[in-house]
Amino acid sequence: MVTSAGKLTYGNFVDNLRLYVRGGGGGMGLPRLGGQGGNGGDVWVVATKNMTLKRIKDKYPQKRFVGGAGANSSVRALKGERGKDKEILAPVGITVTTDDGKILGDLNTEGDRLMVVKGGHGGSYHSAFEPSKGQTKNLRLDLKLIADLGLVGFPNAGKSSLLAAMSNATPQIANYAFTTLKPEIGKLMYKDYKQISVADLPGLIEGAHINKGMGHKFLKHVERTKQLLFVVDVCGFQLANKTPFRSAFEAVQLLTKELELYKEELVSKPALLVVNKMDLPDAADKLAELKDQLQNPDEFSDLLPDDMIPKNYMTFRHVVPVSASTGFGVDTLKSCIRESLDEDAAMATKAIHQDRLQALRYHSHKQL
Numbered sequence: 001m002v003t004s005a006g007k008l009t010y011g012n013f014v015d016n017l018r019l020y021v022r023g024g025g026g027g028m029g030l031p032r033l034g035g036q037g038g039n040g041g042d043v044w045v046v047a048t049k050n051m052t053l054k055r056i057k058d059k060y061p062q063k064r065f066v067g068g069a070g071a072n073s074s075v076r077a078l079k080g081e082r083g084k085d086k087e088i089l090a091p092v093g094i095t096v097t098t099d100d101g102k103i104l105g106d107l108n109t110e111g112d113r114l115m116v117v118k119g120g121h122g123g124s125y126h127s128a129f130e131p132s133k134g135q136t137k138n139l140r141l142d143l144k145l146i147a148d149l150g151l152v153g154f155p156n157a158g159k160s161s162l163l164a165a166m167s168n169a170t171p172q173i174a175n176y177a178f179t180t181l182k183p184e185i186g187k188l189m190y191k192d193y194k195q196i197s198v199a200d201l202p203g204l205i206e207g208a209h210i211n212k213g214m215g216h217k218f219l220k221h222v223e224r225t226k227q228l229l230f231v232v233d234v235c236g237f238q239l240a241n242k243t244p245f246r247s248a249f250e251a252v253q254l255l256t257k258e259l260e261l262y263k264e265e266l267v268s269k270p271a272l273l274v275v276n277k278m279d280l281p282d283a284a285d286k287l288a289e290l291k292d293q294l295q296n297p298d299e300f301s302d303l304l305p306d307d308m309i310p311k312n313y314m315t316f317r318h319v320v321p322v323s324a325s326t327g328f329g330v331d332t333l334k335s336c337i338r339e340s341l342d343e344d345a346a347m348a349t350k351a352i353h354q355d356r357l358q359a360l361r362y363h364s365h366k367q368l
């Protein structure tokens with residue numbers, strides 16, 4: 001959806017918010033009796049279930065959060081009462097940064113808390129009984145979806161249909177170039193009750209890393225997924241009449257390049273490739289051609305403009321042909337996803353055990 005100013009909006013989806021926060025001021029000391037003012041309240045961001053950034057924006061249109069002021073020292077209460085802390089209830093999965101980009105912390109699980117500004121000190125003997133003001137900051141809350149798998153593909157590659165075929169998500173599916181307007185999360189259910197979450201990120205377009213279209217806004221969501229699931233149309237695609245037609249092989253390389261230009265580490269994430277729309281005519285021949293090209297990408301890189309050739313080609317753990325519309329290959333894909341994630345989980349557990357073993361050996365060696 002494009003507004004009159006030409007700026008892209010995303011329906012009601014808000015994935016970042018700027019706030020002003022200030023710690024409460026300290027209370028006045030009482031010089032006559034050596035009384036100490038109460039400290040001002042701090043401001044915290046707390047990860048809370050079922051909370052959205054949009055809800056914060058609607059509830060607090062000023063987006064100002066201030067800690068309670070410390071009470072002044074008085075004859076009745078020489079030690080002034082501390083000001084109340086202010087809690088900003090925020091969704092799980094946010095990064096809190098300052099305006100200049102410094103990361104203050106991540107809130108990844110329900111109940112995670114982060115103090116963002118401290119209240120001022122109450123007036124006391126050391127400060128000539130004058131209180132200090134609380135800290136002030138402008139903050140950004142950035143939501144990054146947390147999912148096991150992120151679907152990455154150009155618009156119209158069939159990502160939404162694939163998610164619907166694999167899981168219990170019912171995304172709005174439309175046959176036009178800018179489809180998914182906000183991220184959808186689907187859950188894959190397995191017979192042994194294991195659940196795997198898959199985030200369908202809006203279709204990237206060439207140039208997403210320089211903020212064309214909505215791509216860049218959502219590339220950041222890819223960062224938190226454990227693995228990537230590339231989805232390409234076996235017959236290739238053309239975004240619009242003016243843009244060049246891209247084969248499935250070119251689509252893979254262009255997606256790789258977009259990720260690389262945004263953040264090089266993304267390309268080293270484990271990845272699977274889904275070749276969708278296998279129900280189309282000539283799909284089998286096109287798949288064979290794609291597999292051949294992926295085996296020897298250097299030989300075919302002349303198909304791409306020089307500035308769109310990735311530094312490193314993606315290596316895929318599995319290449320799975322599917323048809324989201326007929327259901328062909330979907331069960332195989334679910335098995336491959338499970339296998340790939342289980343393999344990584346086993347490796348991570350093994351690494352933790354080895355680290356612990358190493359630490360034990362080190363301690364026992366020191367004791368000898």
